[in-house]
Amino acid sequence: MIKAILFDYGATLDTFGQHWGMVIWHAYEHLxxxxxxxxxxxxxxYGERTLxxxxxxxxxxxxxxxxxxxxxxxxxYLRDSKAWLPDEAERIAKHDALVDYLYSGLQNNxxxxxxxxxxxxxxxxxxxxxxxxxxxxxxxLAEMKIGDFFCDVIESAQVGIRKPDPRLYAxxxxxxxxxxxxxxxSEILVVGxxxxxxxxxxxSLGCKTAWFKGEGWKKEKMDxxxxxxxxxxxxxxxxxx
Numbered sequence: 001m002i003k004a005i006l007f008d009y010g011a012t013l014d015t016f017g018q019h020w021g022m023v024i025w026h027a028y029e030h031l032x033x034x035x036x037x038x039x040x041x042x043x044x045x046y047g048e049r050t051l052x053x054x055x056x057x058x059x060x061x062x063x064x065x066x067x068x069x070x071x072x073x074x075x076x077y078l079r080d081s082k083a084w085l086p087d088e089a090e091r092i093a094k095h096d097a098l099v100d101y102l103y104s105g106l107q108n109n110x111x112x113x114x115x116x117x118x119x120x121x122x123x124x125x126x127x128x129x130x131x132x133x134x135x136x137x138x139x140x141l142a143e144m145k146i147g148d149f150f151c152d153v154i155e156s157a158q159v160g161i162r163k164p165d166p167r168l169y170a171x172x173x174x175x176x177x178x179x180x181x182x183x184x185x186s187e188i189l190v191v192g193x194x195x196x197x198x199x200x201x202x203x204s205l206g207c208k209t210a211w212f213k214g215e216g217w218k219k220e221k222m223d224x225x226x227x228x229x230x231x232x233x234x235x236x237x238x239x240x241x
Contacts, residue, residue, distance in 0.1 A: 004187065024044065027098055043077040063106070063143055113144075135157035173207070189207070189210055
């Protein structure tokens, strides 16, 4: 019997199992930005490494702000590597169109997420969130109108521990135990999109796991016997409580 749930955020509650790198790539395709997937992948990795190594995103920055910065960094890389050399007007137009397209899709996804989280709250299921993020996840959760669903939010940038270190999930377990006395790890369901970063560390603690299967960043076949269950829609979580 599942008595509590630990959610990942990115690519779990916002893009339903699809890696953000692939979400953005498909937006590039939709808007006919003239780069190859290989060129885009290099730009995406550059952007993420730059954000990880520098204090660019502030705790008060919304996801909309974060998304604008991510796309700017990608476009800078594509320009500097001479993969794409638009004039300034074209760059601005493509940047704004890309951000609008991505943010609109995200808002549609979050309507479904809010619906499911609301049903879980009605069932009195304690929920916490564990995330590798940029230091602004609580601002983002408020922006997406889901922050109030969680009894606690454990973010890597705030506690100095990153997935796949199981200690990050251990903090989530502790947070849920403060809500429900005598809660055993086997009564906690961890829901995440990454087998290596979510499912394996959660299983090492004894938690039950639900892998949100979607389009990953790496083109590799995953061992689908590792998670306890596989989901393709967030609504499936309701059936485990």
